[in-house]
Structure formats: structure tokens, C-alpha cells
Amino acid sequence: MTGAPNPSYDNILEIKNLQTSFFTKDLEVKAVDGVSFNIPKGKVLGVVGESGSGKSITSLSILRLIEEPGKIKGGEILFKGENLLDKSEAQMRKIRGNEISMIFQEPMTSLNPTFTVGQQISESFRIHEGLGKKEAKKKSIEMLKLVGIPSPEKRINQYPFELSGGMRQRVMIAIALACNPDLLIADEPTTALDVTIQAQILDLMKELQEKLDMGILLITHDLGVVAETCDYVAVMYCGKVVEFTDKKTLFTEPKHPYTVGLMQSVPQHDQDVDGDLAVIRGSVPSPADMPQGCRFAPRCPFATDLCRNKLPDLETDEEGNQIRCWIYSDEWDGDPEVNVHEQSKSTS
Amino acid sequence: MNNQKVLLKVDDLKQYFPIKGGFFGRTVNHVKAVDDISFEVYEGETLSIVGESGCGKSTTGRAVLRLDEPTDGKVEFDGTNILELNKKEMNKFRKDMQIIFQDPYASINPRHTVRQILTEAMEIQNAVPKHERNDRVKELMETVGLGAHQIDRHPHEFSGGQRQRIGIARALSVDPKLIIADEAVSALDVSIQAQVINLLKKLQREFKLTYLFISHDLGVVRHISDRIIVMYLGKVVEIADKKSLFTNNMHPYTKALLSAIPSTDLEAKKERITLKGDVPSPIDPPEGCRFHTRCPFATDICRTKVPELRNTEGMKDGHRAACHHMEAIRSGEHQPTVNA
Structure with missing residues (x-):
């Protein structure tokens, strides 16, 4: 859609040393x-991390939506082989919502309350x-149907407040997918x-991902x-990726002590835990006094x-x-026989 | 379980919120947030209430404390119906019943120091002699894992997990019997959440506390509870001890709710029961069983007759569910009518 012939690429997105x-x-x-x-x-890449790990800022950086006093200092964001950081603002505007779309956590705040659902979907078309008004409307109805909204002809004239939370998120997905993007960024879409x-919603996203x-x-x-x-998972901690693996490895053989700690500290509905939950002691360090070595060292x-x-x-294996x-x-x-899967269960 | 002392007994509790409208601002309708529920909380146990948004779990917690005046019903605490008490008498009972909220930043005064926050309740209740209050505050700080040197700091100087510890310390300051925890760990990051859950369990052992734990997170609930109530649209649909609820659940809604939770167990073969549509409005809830509009097993009787909470063969004592078809569903005789 950008006109220029794309060089061949295996990865839809490659981020290199983004700062x-x-x-x-x-x-x-x-x-x-x-x-x-x-x-x-x-493919679907999951980025996992707690508040302050930088996961949302990473996604906003991809779309170049970082505002003052924030700044992308360096690195490369290769989308279909082209560096997004070299694009002009006008070029970026063509990419956003068209080739790369984004859905956010709170559909009520990211939909405009004063426009109907139909107007908001038509806008991207x-x-x-x-497209003309009529044609855009027709395609909007098709999109609503695609994301499983019943009687889309009626819904299209409704305002966001008339819809439930799940419906609103479906509308957001419809808007995001309207232009058939190559990459969808979903920031806590179901939280x-x-x-x-x-x-x-997860079933819908999976289904559409395969279809499109x-x-x-x-x-x-x-x-x-x-x-x-x-399919793949990146675990982030304090602005850095600490582990990147395929999903199966992550859940069967997590390697980083932080990943292991995260997994053990979440009680699951389908498993019993005897006694106390495993905890990661302490809390995330303040950005003002970041440890100089491994960011996780004080809690590890x-x-x-x-x-x-x-x-x-x-390191890549x-x-x-x-x-x-x-x-x-x-x-x-340290101990050469160390087993990261045996962590302490102290409460403090 | 049954020979334990009942600390809190809720009978036919109703909480309707009026909707004002029309020319004279008359009450035109009601939101039936909690509609005729009954349950008991035994001394020293953790009873959880789970359900999705709008099911009435938080409203139940607030009604028990009379933070909202219930429309109808009885709430007996230690044998006294607290809904009949006047304000002064009620205040005495408040010492025994404390609440921890979800957002610690919104529920503690940002202009007060931790010392002020923790002494306030003791002053109001006159729970601790004046000269001992300072020591008590320091003791509380240590109990919840904060340093006594942080006593004169303001809430903004603490992290989210620490603020929730302050909220817990405040609840403990008047030495309560019952603590209602309303989504108390939901806003915390997972690594911090585990710390606070462990703290709550430790405090329960130490001070013989009774918890009414309100949450939407079934993982946390499985870890912390003794018994669990599942609510849907203002009604109790199932009540059971923890083990029965997770392994021998009877109500189709409970089954659907559990099957909808994403699992980290990659090997587990799950049959997800996907529910169609959304929760109906509590202003005009469906007739009969409130779940029938989304239930794959619904038949005519479900549309007309409200199912009672009952125990049937194969269920443990105290395990009850409100479904007309639970026997037939279990035996496989009654299959889903709409396959989702």
C-alpha cells in the first residue's frame, strides 16, 4: 500500500535495540x-511484564505515538523491512490504522462518545x-458482522454508551481490522x-488472525x-527483555528467575497450592535508582x-x-548446580 | 463445618437501588443488585463471593456493613440483627467488622500520615487507651510488613502493594472479628499480589480472623477460600466448599465461568463452554432462572420458574446449587440444547 516494492522479509516486525x-x-x-x-x-507475540516494565511504551514507540517529555532515543523498528523511525510524520499517518492497528484496554475511552459506531468504523475506510459514504457504511456493516455483533444494521447507528463492554471491544477490533492491517497491536485487550x-474476545481474535x-x-x-x-513470548522487566522463547518452552522450561517467580506467584484456578504462595520478594526498583547490574538482582x-x-x-541459544x-x-x-525452579517461600 | 459457630448470617438480603426519572423525579424502576440471597459465614473461615461485574458481590459486602442501607432482609452478626440497630449502636459493631477496598489510594486520605490513618479508627472506636496508641501503630506496621520508621510518611510515598498493606493495617487497628476484602488484591501486580495474599493468610492464623473475600479472580479464590459462593445477576447460583466447587460443580454457570478462564497448563484438554451474549440488565432481569438467556441447557421450566438452592445426591453436605436440571445434566441425560 505504500507504493514502493517491499524487500523480502520473514518478520513482519523486527525491533532492534529500541530505546x-x-x-x-x-x-x-x-x-x-x-x-x-x-x-x-x-504469528502472535505476547509481551508479558508488570506495571512499569515498559511493555506499553514499546508498543506506543512502534506507532511513534510517544509524546513529550518522552523521546525515542535510538534503535530500529523494521516493519516489513523498512525502518519506521526514518518515516516522516505524513508517512506514519498512512501506516497507522492502515497497516498497523492498535486496540487498547479500555474501549470506552478510546471510542469517541459523540460519534456513532458506524461513523467511527467508516472513518478508516x-x-x-x-471510499464514499455509502460504500464505507456498507463495509462497516460487514466488519461488525465479522466481529460477531448481532443485527449490525441497527448497531451501526448506536453510540458507544449504548453498548456493553464486550460489544465495545468488538467495535474497537472492527475499527482496528477495517483496513486489513499486517500487524495488530493489542494492549491488554481483555483486561x-x-x-x-x-x-x-480471545476466540474472536484468534479466529480473525488466522483468517486474515x-x-x-x-x-x-x-x-x-x-x-x-x-506463539512466542517476550518477558520484560524494567525496560528490558529478560527472556524470549516460544510459548511451549516458556511454560515447560522457563529459565529466567523472574519468569519462574512470576509463574509460581500466580495462583491458578485449576491447581492447588500447599501453604504459602511463592513470592518474588521486594518490589520493582524505582527508575530513579535503577540497579547497575542485572535489574532483577535485588529481588533475585x-x-x-x-x-x-x-x-x-x-544471549541467543x-x-x-x-x-x-x-x-x-x-x-x-555462583553455584553451578543452581536450580531456578526452587525459589524461597518467604512472606516478607 | 456445621458445628462451627456462625459469625455472620445473612437472610433474604435484598438491595434495590431506585432509578429516578420522569417529570417529578419519581422512582421509575429499580436496579435489583442483590435479590434475595442468604448465606452464613462461620467463625475463622474464609468465604469467597465470586462472579462477574454486576453480579452483586460488592453490593453484598457493602450491605452487610450497612454502607448502603439494604432494602430488605436480615444481617445477623454474632446473633444480633444489625439492620435494626440505630446509628450509635451500629457504630459499636463497626469495630468488629472492617473492610479493605480494591484501590488503596482512593480509600486512604492522601493528606494524612500513616500514623494519623491508623490512629483515626482507634480514636473513633476508643479501642485502645490513648497512651498506648503510638505503640499499637508501630506494632501494626510491623505486623503488615512495613517498617516502623515509615510511620510519618504520606500514602504517596508508598508503592501500591505497601499502600494495600496500610489499608490492611487500618482494618486491623480496631481488632475486628470479620474483615470484608473487596477485590483487595485485584489492582496489584502479580508478584506483589502473592505477597499480600500470604500476608492475609498469616494474619488470619494469628488473629483468628474471619474473611468475606470478594473477588473475580478464581485462581486467588481457590488459594484463599474455605467455601465459595458463585453469584449471577443478584442471585446465588451455587455455594460449596472449595474442593466441591472446583471439582464437582453443578451449576452450568459455574462450569462456564471456570471453563472460560485461560489456563497456563498447556497439556490440559479443556472443553470451553463459550457463553453467548452478555449479562442481562439487572433492572429487568429475566423471569425464572436468571441465567436461562445464556444457558445452553435451558428449557421451558427455566424460563418460568425460579430454581431454589438445593442439595442433591452426589453433593457434599452444605453444597447447594440453583438449577432445575442439575441431576439430568450430571447423568448426561440432559444435553445442551444450543451447542455453542
């Missing part, structure tokens, strides 16, 4: 600090495809929804959602002097899985 910072008077907060990952064509509605063969970047904090929808039960003093690199942890390097100075 996005926010500047205050005397402080630079490195929200995204050297993030790299790929999304192969037609009219802007990006230059605000009830589980029975979440199940409907698009890549999805799914940002979530819910490991269950990851397990059910993603296995941390050694090496971890506290030197930041590990993101022969299967393409990536890990940022000294335990798996030749330089490791």
Missing part, C-alpha cells in the same frame, strides 16, 4: 532500554481507502472484561491469556556479586530462544 526515555528536569527515565524482538509473519466475555493472516503483538500481564493465544534469590555489578546481555541472565553464561560465579 525510549522520558526526561524530567534532572532525570532520564529509561522506560524502554534496549529492547529487541521479532514477530514472524502471521474513508481516510485510508478513499477490563469479565472472563466469559474475555473468552469470546496478520501478526499480533499482544501485551498482557495474564499468563493464562499468553498460554491460550501466543540467586544473585551474586557478578549479577549486582554487571548487566548480562541477551541454538534454538533461537533468548535469555538475559548470568546463570546461563560461562562467567557465572
Whole structure:
């Protein structure tokens, strides 16, 4: 759609050493600090992390939606082989909502309350495809039908407040998919929804992803959602990717102590836990005093002097899985027999 | 379980909120947030109420404390019907019943220091002699895992998990018997959530607390509860001990709710029961069984007759569900009419 012939590419999106910072008077907060990952064509990548890990800022950086005092400081964002950071604002505007779409957590705040659902879906058709009013309306009805909204001819004239939360999220998805994007960024798309509605929306996203063969970047904090929808997973902590693997490896053999801690600390509805839950002690460090070594070292039960003093690199193994942890390097100075799956169960 | 002392007994509780409208601002209709529910909470146990938004679980918690005046019914705390008490008498009971809210930042005064926050309730209740209050505050801080040196800080100087600890400390300050935790860990990041859950369990053991734990997260509920109530649209659809609820559930809604939760167990072969549509409006709830509009097993009787909570063969004592067809569904005799 951009006109120029695309060079061949395997990954719909490749992020290389992305750095996005926010500047205050005397402080630079490195929200995204050297993030790299790929999304192969037609695959779903889950990005997992807690608040402040930089997952949402990463997605906003891809669309170049970072506002003052934030700034993308460096790195590359290759979308279909072309670096988005080299594009002009006018070119970006053509890409947003057309080739890359985004859906947000709260559909009520991202839909315009003063326009009907139909007007909001038609907008993308009219802007990006230059369709006329009538034609856009017809296509909008088709989109609503696609996302499973009953009697779309009626719904199209309704305002967002007349719809339930699940319906609104379906409308958001309809808008996002209107122009057949190659990449969909979904930032906690089901977090605000009830589980029975979440199940409907996840099923819908999976179904449409297969039908339209698009890549999805799914940002979530819910490991269950990851397990059910993603092909690959990137775990983020304090602005860095600490582990990147295919889904199966993540759930059967998580390597990073943070990943392991996350998995053990979430009680599951289909498993019993004896006694106390495993916890990750302490809390996420403040950006103003980020540890100089591994960001996770102060909370890690296995941390050694090496971890506290030197930041590990993101290393790739022969299967393409990536890990940022000294335990798996030749330089490791702790117990060589260390088992990251045995963490302490202290309460404080 | 049955020889335990009943601490809280809720009978036929109704909470209708009026909808004003029309020319004179008359009451035109009601939101039937909680419609005729009964349950008991035993001393020292954790009873959870689960359900989706709008099912009435938080309203139930608030009605029990009379934060909203219930429309009808009885709430007996330690043998006294607290709905008949006047304000002064009620205030005495408030010492024994405390609540922890979801958003600790919205529920503690940002202009007060932790010391002020924690002493306020003791002052109002006159629970602790004046000269001992300072020591008590320090003790509370340590109990919930905060440092005594943080006593003169303001809420904004704490992280979300620490603020929730302050909320817990405030609830504990007057030495209550019952704590209602309304989505108390839902806003916390998972690594912090585990810390707070462990803290709640520790406090329960130490102070013999009784919890009414309101949550939408069935993973947390499975970990923390002794018994569980499932609510749907203002009604109790199933009540059971934890084990029965997760392994021998009877109500189609409970089954659908559990099957909808994404699982991290990649091996588990799950049959997801996808419910059609949305929860109907509580202003005009469906006749008969309120779940019938979304239930794959619904028949004519479900559309007309309200099912009673009952126990049947193969269910443990105290396990009850409100479904006309639960026997036939279990035996496989009654198959889903609409295959979703």
C-alpha cells in the first residue's frame, strides 16, 4: 500500500535495540532500554511484564505515538523491512490504522462518545481507502458482522454508551481490522472484561488472525491469556527483555528467575497450592535508582556479586530462544548446580 | 463445618437501588443488585463471593456493613440483627467488622500520615487507651510488613502493594472479628499480589480472623477460600466448599465461568463452554432462572420458574446449587440444547 516494492522479509516486525526515555528536569527515565524482538509473519507475540516494565511504551514507540517529555532515543523498528523511525510524520499517518492497528484496554475511552459506531468504523475506510459514504457504511456493516455483533444494521447507528463492554471491544477490533492491517497491536485487550466475555474476545481474535493472516503483538500481564493465544513470548522487566522463547518452552522450561517467580506467584484456578504462595520478594526498583547490574538482582534469590555489578546481555541459544541472565553464561560465579525452579517461600 | 459457630448470617438480603426519572423525579424502576440471597459465614473461615461485574458481590459486602442501607432482609452478626440497630449502636459493631477496598489510594486520605490513618479508627472506636496508641501503630506496621520508621510518611510515598498493606493495617487497628476484602488484591501486580495474599493468610492464623473475600479472580479464590459462593445477576447460583466447587460443580454457570478462564497448563484438554451474549440488565432481569438467556441447557421450566438452592445426591453436605436440571445434566441425560 505504500507504493514502493517491499524487500523480502520473514518478520513482519523486527525491533532492534529500541530505546525510549522520558526526561524530567534532572532525570532520564529509561522506560524502554534496549529492547529487541521479532514477530514472524502471521504469528502472535505476547509481551508479558508488570506495571512499569515498559511493555506499553514499546508498543506506543512502534506507532511513534510517544509524546513529550518522552523521546525515542535510538534503535530500529523494521516493519516489513523498512525502518519506521526514518518515516516522516505524513508517512506514519498512512501506516497507522492502515497497516498497523492498535486496540487498547479500555474501549470506552478510546471510542469517541459523540460519534456513532458506524461513523467511527467508516472513518478508516474513508481516510485510508478513499471510499464514499455509502460504500464505507456498507463495509462497516460487514466488519461488525465479522466481529460477531448481532443485527449490525441497527448497531451501526448506536453510540458507544449504548453498548456493553464486550460489544465495545468488538467495535474497537472492527475499527482496528477495517483496513486489513499486517500487524495488530493489542494492549491488554481483555483486561477490563469479565472472563466469559474475555473468552469470546480471545476466540474472536484468534479466529480473525488466522483468517486474515496478520501478526499480533499482544501485551498482557495474564499468563493464562499468553498460554491460550501466543506463539512466542517476550518477558520484560524494567525496560528490558529478560527472556524470549516460544510459548511451549516458556511454560515447560522457563529459565529466567523472574519468569519462574512470576509463574509460581500466580495462583491458578485449576491447581492447588500447599501453604504459602511463592513470592518474588521486594518490589520493582524505582527508575530513579535503577540497579547497575542485572535489574532483577535485588529481588533475585540467586544473585551474586557478578549479577549486582554487571548487566548480562541477551544471549541467543541454538534454538533461537533468548535469555538475559548470568546463570546461563560461562562467567557465572555462583553455584553451578543452581536450580531456578526452587525459589524461597518467604512472606516478607 | 456445621458445628462451627456462625459469625455472620445473612437472610433474604435484598438491595434495590431506585432509578429516578420522569417529570417529578419519581422512582421509575429499580436496579435489583442483590435479590434475595442468604448465606452464613462461620467463625475463622474464609468465604469467597465470586462472579462477574454486576453480579452483586460488592453490593453484598457493602450491605452487610450497612454502607448502603439494604432494602430488605436480615444481617445477623454474632446473633444480633444489625439492620435494626440505630446509628450509635451500629457504630459499636463497626469495630468488629472492617473492610479493605480494591484501590488503596482512593480509600486512604492522601493528606494524612500513616500514623494519623491508623490512629483515626482507634480514636473513633476508643479501642485502645490513648497512651498506648503510638505503640499499637508501630506494632501494626510491623505486623503488615512495613517498617516502623515509615510511620510519618504520606500514602504517596508508598508503592501500591505497601499502600494495600496500610489499608490492611487500618482494618486491623480496631481488632475486628470479620474483615470484608473487596477485590483487595485485584489492582496489584502479580508478584506483589502473592505477597499480600500470604500476608492475609498469616494474619488470619494469628488473629483468628474471619474473611468475606470478594473477588473475580478464581485462581486467588481457590488459594484463599474455605467455601465459595458463585453469584449471577443478584442471585446465588451455587455455594460449596472449595474442593466441591472446583471439582464437582453443578451449576452450568459455574462450569462456564471456570471453563472460560485461560489456563497456563498447556497439556490440559479443556472443553470451553463459550457463553453467548452478555449479562442481562439487572433492572429487568429475566423471569425464572436468571441465567436461562445464556444457558445452553435451558428449557421451558427455566424460563418460568425460579430454581431454589438445593442439595442433591452426589453433593457434599452444605453444597447447594440453583438449577432445575442439575441431576439430568450430571447423568448426561440432559444435553445442551444450543451447542455453542
